[in-house]
Every structure is written in C-alpha cells, then in structure tokens.
Amino acid sequence: MEKKGSLMLKVLSGMLGLLMLAHCAVSSAALSIEIIGAGEHQIPISLVPMGGDEKLGAQINDVVTSDLLRTGLFRMVDTTGQSPHETVDVNFNNWQLRGADALGIGNVSVQNGRIDARFRLLDVVKHVQLVGEAVSANENQMRAVGHRIADLIYEKLTGDKGIFSTRIVYVNRQTRSYSLIVADSDGYNEKVVLKQKEPIMSPAWSPDGSHLAYVSFETGHAAVFVQSLLTNQRKPVADFPGSNSAPAWSPDGKQLAIVLTHDGSSQIYLLHPDGTGLRRISFSGAIDTEPNFSPDGQSLLFTSDQGGSPQIYVMPAAGGAAQRLTFDDGNCFSPRYSPDGKSFVFAHLIGGQFYIAVQDLQNGQMQTLTTGGWERKPSFAPNGKIILFASEARGRGILATVSSDGRVQQHMFTQSGDAREPVWGPQP
Amino acid sequence: MKKLVISIVLLNLLAACASEKPKEAAAPAPAPVAAAAPVAAPAAPVQTAVDPLNDPHSILAGRSTYYPFDVSVVQAADKPLVEAHAKYLSQHPEHTVRLEGNCDERGSAEYNLGLGQRRADGVMKMLEAGGAQASQLSAVSYGKEKPRALGHNEAAWAQNRRTDIDYTK
Numbered sequence: 001m002e003k004k005g006s007l008m009l010k011v012l013s014g015m016l017g018l019l020m021l022a023h024c025a026v027s028s029a030a031l032s033i034e035i036i037g038a039g040e041h042q043i044p045i046s047l048v049p050m051g052g053d054e055k056l057g058a059q060i061n062d063v064v065t066s067d068l069l070r071t072g073l074f075r076m077v078d079t080t081g082q083s084p085h086e087t088v089d090v091n092f093n094n095w096q097l098r099g100a101d102a103l104g105i106g107n108v109s110v111q112n113g114r115i116d117a118r119f120r121l122l123d124v125v126k127h128v129q130l131v132g133e134a135v136s137a138n139e140n141q142m143r144a145v146g147h148r149i150a151d152l153i154y155e156k157l158t159g160d161k162g163i164f165s166t167r168i169v170y171v172n173r174q175t176r177s178y179s180l181i182v183a184d185s186d187g188y189n190e191k192v193v194l195k196q197k198e199p200i201m202s203p204a205w206s207p208d209g210s211h212l213a214y215v216s217f218e219t220g221h222a223a224v225f226v227q228s229l230l231t232n233q234r235k236p237v238a239d240f241p242g243s244n245s246a247p248a249w250s251p252d253g254k255q256l257a258i259v260l261t262h263d264g265s266s267q268i269y270l271l272h273p274d275g276t277g278l279r280r281i282s283f284s285g286a287i288d289t290e291p292n293f294s295p296d297g298q299s300l301l302f303t304s305d306q307g308g309s310p311q312i313y314v315m316p317a318a319g320g321a322a323q324r325l326t327f328d329d330g331n332c333f334s335p336r337y338s339p340d341g342k343s344f345v346f347a348h349l350i351g352g353q354f355y356i357a358v359q360d361l362q363n364g365q366m367q368t369l370t371t372g373g374w375e376r377k378p379s380f381a382p383n384g385k386i387i388l389f390a391s392e393a394r395g396r397g398i399l400a401t402v403s404s405d406g407r408v409q410q411h412m413f414t415q416s417g418d419a420r421e422p423v424w425g426p427q428p
Numbered sequence: 429m430k431k432l433v434i435s436i437v438l439l440n441l442l443a444a445c446a447s448e449k450p451k452e453a454a455a456p457a458p459a460p461v462a463a464a465a466p467v468a469a470p471a472a473p474v475q476t477a478v479d480p481l482n483d484p485h486s487i488l489a490g491r492s493t494y495y496p497f498d499v500s501v502v503q504a505a506d507k508p509l510v511e512a513h514a515k516y517l518s519q520h521p522e523h524t525v526r527l528e529g530n531c532d533e534r535g536s537a538e539y540n541l542g543l544g545q546r547r548a549d550g551v552m553k554m555l556e557a558g559g560a561q562a563s564q565l566s567a568v569s570y571g572k573e574k575p576r577a578l579g580h581n582e583a584a585w586a587q588n589r590r591t592d593i594d595y596t597k
Contacts, residue, residue, distance in 0.1 A: 199570070199573035199574065201537045201538075201541075201571075201573065202537065202538060215541075217570070217573065220568065221568035221569070222541055222568075222569065222571075241566065242545055242549075242567065242568070242569075243541050243542070243544075243545045243568070243569045245538055245541050245542075246538045246541075259538070259542070261542070261545045261549070261569075264549075265542070265545075265546060266541075266542035266545065266546075287539060287542035287543060287546065289536075289538045289539055289541070289542050290536060290538045290539070303536065303538070303539055305498075305539075309498065310498075310535065310539050331535070333535060333536035333538075333539055334536045334538070347536060349534060349535070374533075374580070376536060376537075377536065377537075420537075421537065
C-alpha cells in the first residue's frame with residue numbers, strides 16, 4: 001500500500017513536471033516569463049540541485065533551468081529520488097532509463113562572502129565527464145553563477161557560444177517617467193541607469209559593454225548622450241538644432257554613426273564618441289536613419305524612404321552609394337546585422353501589423369519569424385541564435401525573444417510600465 | 429495566441445473610445461469676428477483691443493496641422509491656418525514659436541522622429557515664406573514619443589499625426 005502511494009506520488013510529480021514544461025511560466029517579483037513553442041530536437045537533460053548549501057543550490061538550479069528552457073533546445077528530465085553530487089554516486093543506468101542524455105551535478109558553498117560552486121556535466125550514455133569547472137562569484141551574485149553554469153552546459157551540448165551571462169538594455173515608460181534599464185539577459189537584476197520625465201529612446205551598447213549611447217529629450221528636443229556604465233558619468237555628444245538621434249557604435253568603438261536634421265532632412269553622420277570629428281556620410285535628402293555597422297565595420301545598414309517608403313538600404317561606412325535591400329510589400333524598419341554578418345533582422349510592417357523578419361544578404365531571401373503584432377526593434381544575441389525585440393501583450397509593452405529559426409518565442413513581462421527599445425548587449 | 433490578439437484589439441478599441449476627439453473639429457467657425465469680442469466685460473467700454481492670439485474665435489486659435497499617414501507636406505485644409513500665423517508673427521516680431529512635429533505609432537521610433545521633424549520643418553518653412561523671421565522660429569520632433577491619443581486605431585493615429593504651433597513668447 002505504501003509502495004503504491006509513493007509510486008503514485010512519483011507519477012504525480014512526473015506529471016507535474018510535464019505540466020510545468022508545457023506551460024513554462026516562471027514568475028517572480030521582478031517579471032514573469034512565458035515560453036511559446038519548442039525546438040525540434042530537444043536535448044534531454046537532468047539537473048540535480050547542487051549539494052552543500054542546499055538552499056543556494058536550489059536557487060542556482062532554478063536559474064540554470066530557466067536559462068536552458070528559454071532556448072527551446074532542452075527538455076528537463078525529472079530528478080526525483082536521485083540526488084548525487086559527486087560522479088562516484090551517479091547511477092548512470094538509472095539516468096539512462098529516465099531518458100536523460102546529460103546530467104548536471106555539483107556542490108556549492110559560501111565562504112568569506114563568496115559563492116564557490118563546483119559543477120560537473122556528465123554524459124549519461126558514455127559515462128564520461130563533459131565539463132568540470134569551479135565557478136565563483138560574490139555572495140550577492142547567485143544568478144551570475146547560474147548563468148555561467150547554463151553557459152557551460154549550452155556551449156558543451158550545442159556547440160554554440162552561451163549568452164546567458166550577457167546583459168540587455170531597454171527603456172521602461174511609466175505614467176510620468178522614462179527609465180533606461182540594464183538587466184541580465186533573462187530580464188532579472190534590473191538596474192536603472194537613468195530616470196527622467198522626458199522620453200528616452202534608441203539605447204546602443206558600446207562594443208565592450210562599458211558605455212551606452214542613447215537619445216534623450218531632456219533639453220527639449222532629441223539629443224544624443226553617451227554614458228559610462230562604470231562611473232555613470234554622461235555627456236551630450238550631439239545636440240544640434242532639430243533632432244539628434246539613432247546612435248550606433250562601430251565595432252572598434254572609435255566611431256558613432258548618428259542621425260542629424262540640422263542640414264535639412266534626417267541624414268547619417270559619423271563622429272567620435274567624445275563628440276568630435278563630425279562628418280556627414282549620407283546625402284539622399286530623404287529620411288536616412290537607424291544606421292547599424294556590419295561586424296567588419298565596412299558597411300552600414302539603414303532605414304530610408306528615398307525610394308518613396310521606408311525600406312532597408314546598405315552603404316559603405318565611409319560614405320558612398322546606397323543600395324536597396326528590401327523590396328517586399330509594406331514598410332521595413334530597424335535593421336541589424338547578424339553577428340556573422342551574413343543576414344540582418346528588421347521590423348516589417350505589413351497589413352497593419354509588425355513582424356520580426358530576417359533576410360539573407362547573399363540570396364536576398366526573407367523569412368518572417370513571428371506571428372505579428374506590435375513587434376519592433378529586433379537585435380541579435382551575441383551568438384546569433386536568439387533575437388530580442390519589443391512586443392505588446394495585455395495592453396502594454398513587453399520584451400520578447402524568438403529563436404533565430406522562429407521556433408521558440410518567449411515573452412518577458414516587467415512588473416509595471418511599458419518596456420520598449422530593447423537591445424541585446426555584447427559578450428562580457 | 430489568436431485569442432490574445434483579439435483581446436488586445438478589443439482593449440485598444442476601448443481605449444480609443446475613451447480618448448479625446450481631435451481638438452481641430454471645433455476650429456471651423458469663422459463667424460462674425462468683431463461682434464463676439466467683449467463677452468464677460470461688464471461696465472468697461474469695448475476699447476481694449478483683443479490680441480487675436482488670445483481670441484478663441486480667431487483662426488489663430490488653431491495651433492495644429494494634421495497629416496495623412498507617412499506624409500509631411502502641410503495639407504491644403506491647414507494652409508490658411510499656417511498663413512494666418514505667418515502674418516501674425518511678421519506683425520509681432522516679439523513673439524516666437526516652436527513647431528513640434530508628431531507621428532502616429534506606425535513606424536520605428538527613429539523613422540518617426542525623422543518624419544516628425546520633417547513635418548515641423550515644413551510648417552516652419554511655410555511660416556518663413558509667409559513673412560515670419562527665422563529668428564522667431566524653431567522646430568523639434570517628438571516622433572511617436574508623446575502621443576496625444578492612445579490606441580492602435582485610425583482615430584488615435586489621426587490625432588497624433590500633427591505639428592503643434594507652440595507660442596513660447
């Protein structure tokens with residue numbers, strides 16, 4: 001009788017696990033996350049919460065699990081009844097029976113204000129260790145330890161660079177204020193970089209992640225500012241009459257492309273991040289805006305209505321003739337190169353809806369990744385596998401991601417306000 | 429997913445119903461201008477010349493031009509308004525105005541910033557052509573960042589595609 005009872009419990013908890021997978025709503029005080037869709041080939045993995053400081057182990061396990069699930073590339077295999085922390089305690093056959101391909105184990109402790117985690121990733125089928133690494137961080141950086149472990153697992157099992165330890169920036173609009181917010185890649189650990197009454201838009205990461213350029217209306221019109229994330233010091237770098245906007249960093253961090261209207265229509269200029277060396281590079285007389293440097297620094301993608309409606313164009317970063325790239329019906333905005341430079345992502349407005357789409361630069365083929373709505377301002381994760389964008393749900397602006405193959409979407413709800421203008425940051 | 433989209437649409441419709449109607453609708457009333465002057469003035473003689481800028485019945489009471497989608501040229505319907513402001517500014521060099529271009533939300537924030545600037549610059553050029561001095565004029569764009577009406581519908585968008593003529597002095 002008792003046996004039956006515990007079996008029942010097992011089945012129930014197994015079902016619970018399944019249910020949780022089917023509806024992965026991870027909620028917290030800060031924000032909640034919904035995942036839609038799943039990857040085609042999911043890697044079955046079991047993660048045993050680390051031993052030692054078990055409470056911390058469980059917290060870290062939550063972070064790692066959420067990170068991996070958000071990619072759509074992993075399936076969590078239940079760990080009930082087994083909790084090995086060392087390789088010698090692992091019953092590989094049991095894990096194989098459960099259907100896991102990989103198993104994560106380890107120990108964690110806190111000493112002298114530092115978290116010290118020893119993590120191992122094991123190949124359940126071959127009975128070998130894939131990863132064995134010590135991860136340490138300050139006591140208040142539990143989530144950073146989780147992100148690092150998730151990166152180790154992701155890199156080993158997919159072959160792609162992990163992006164869980166990266167950051168994102170976005171603007172949050174409240175009723176009477178605008179905040180520029182830097183957060184972890186999963187939206188947690190929010191830090192307000194700037195808060196003011198006037199609008200903020202178009203944040204842009206310096207290539208080394210140490211500075212942000214953005215547009216602020218604090219002087220009564222759109223002006224470009226650069227702010228250090230280390231010292232928080234900020235200064236206007238372009239504040240000409242009219243509008244100063246759309247900053248983009250060159251890959252070497254030595255140039256900013258910006259858009260000014262002081263010579264007439266919105267045109268693209270280059271200048272140094274300290275505000276010197278201004279030089280105009282586009283001469284269309286149309287609206288040329290949203291420049292984005294290619295990874296090799298040689299070309300600029302931009303939005304222009306020089307053909308009559310907003311479409312995506314490319315031009316040499318040194319200036320020169322522009323070439324139109326999008327010819328589809330509707331309007332195209334906000335282009336950004338993929339990290340490998342082979343394609344670009346953009347917002348496509350057609351039939352009254354915005355979609356996130358990618359286009360191959362070689363063959364010109366376009367692929368729509370999302371189901372449509374108010375989806376704007378896409379940017380690639382540094383590994384090119386996930387795209388972050390602004391969307392809308394339940395009547396307010398939210399952050400969303402879609403895998404670069406369009407299979408897995410995720411919605412991130414901030415606690416309050418309208419989240420907008422997100423950009424994925426570089427590798428730390 | 430579809431359900432969600434539908435409910436968002438409904439929400440927006442509701443939001444739209446609650447938003448204010450275009451101010452402009454009240455404008456076309458070029459009735460007898462002189463007769464209406466001293467309404468609440470009790471005993472005092474009718475002498476005080478009302479600055480037409482503060483006269484709610486003057487064409488100068490209109491302070492906005494409106495546009496079709498993705499258009500920045502001042503529309504024929506708004507030309508008399510802009511011309512009247514140009515004339516007034518040319519006769520009153522002590523006044524200054526800031527032209528504030530706005531857009532509906534369809535488009536990226538940056539494209540709309542450019543479009544709003546174009547709208548404001550267009551009104552500024554027309555004011556200058558009509559006799560206002562360049563030193564009296566400045567033009568800024570708020571793009572889609574400061575919508576007057578909220579909601580994903582034409583009623584809201586129509587109100588947000590405009591240039592405001594803001595007397596700063």
